[in-house]
Amino acid sequence: MNSEQAKDILQHYRPSVDAADPHFREALEQVQHDPELAYWFAEHCTSYEAMRRTLRQTPVPVGLREAILTAHARQHPPVWWRQPAMVALALVATIVITVIGYGVYGHRFVVTRPHNFAAYLRTMTSVAAGKYVLAVASADPDVLRHYLATVHAPTDYTLPRGLHTLSLEGGLVLDWFGHKVSMLCFVLEDGGQQDKEEEGDHDVWFFVVRRAALPDAPVSEVPHLAPVHGLHTASWSRGDNTYVLATRGVRDTLEQLL
Secondary structure (H helix, E strand, C coil): CCHHHHHHHHCCCCCCCCCCCHHHHHHHHHHCCCHHHHHHHHHHHHHHHHHHHHHHHCCCCCCHHHHHHHHHHCCCCCCHHHCHHHHHHHHHHHHHHHHHHHHHHHHHHHCCCCCCHHHHHHHHHHHHHCCCCCCECCCCHHHHHHHHHHCCCCCCCCCCHHHHHCEEEEEEEEEECCEEEEEEEEECCCCCCCCHHHHHCCEEEEEEEEHHHCCCCCCCCCCEEEEECCEEEEEEEECCEEEEEEECCCHHHHHHHC
């Protein structure tokens, strides 16, 4: 299943109802592998819940139930616009349509995905902190660069000096509003004996995107350090590229890699 197919299925997903429905299982798995789809899905769920809350808070007109029962009890009701019950129903329908329109479109306006660097940083770190699949699993940097070149992702990056001491796992390519992002994955080894789970706590990620992809890309070559999504990150720009280095390790470890 690709992301477009998953989106077609998930547009009918109700987060408070369908979490255990097997019909959505494969589509939900695809969300874990595509950050663009994951962002769309989060927006979809937020919009659904906002609309649901709005409808629940919509007041029912006083006397609506009695008016409906009275109208049904009549054998020869007058034309619909003279019936109190039908007028009330029409009023409710108008309110509901108005509320839905305002709730959905107003909410989507609020959650329209920003293009700025802060949003980029949140998106990249959410991928690193979540589940992803390497497009190329190789410790050979030339193999990885060749793959990145074939998909037109940045290959002219300069690695921080500390990354040369780490073991390359491989990489993949992400999309940021039509701009390719090269994501390189490393393993931070400390020379000790660790199990797989513990080693996972020392992963390091390096993201490269063209500076032109971000309207407010960092202007300095001096890395700016900040915690995001439970990771320690460093961000800077050099030449035509903007870089983000992230790790689950401590901040001192991040500084040693720069």
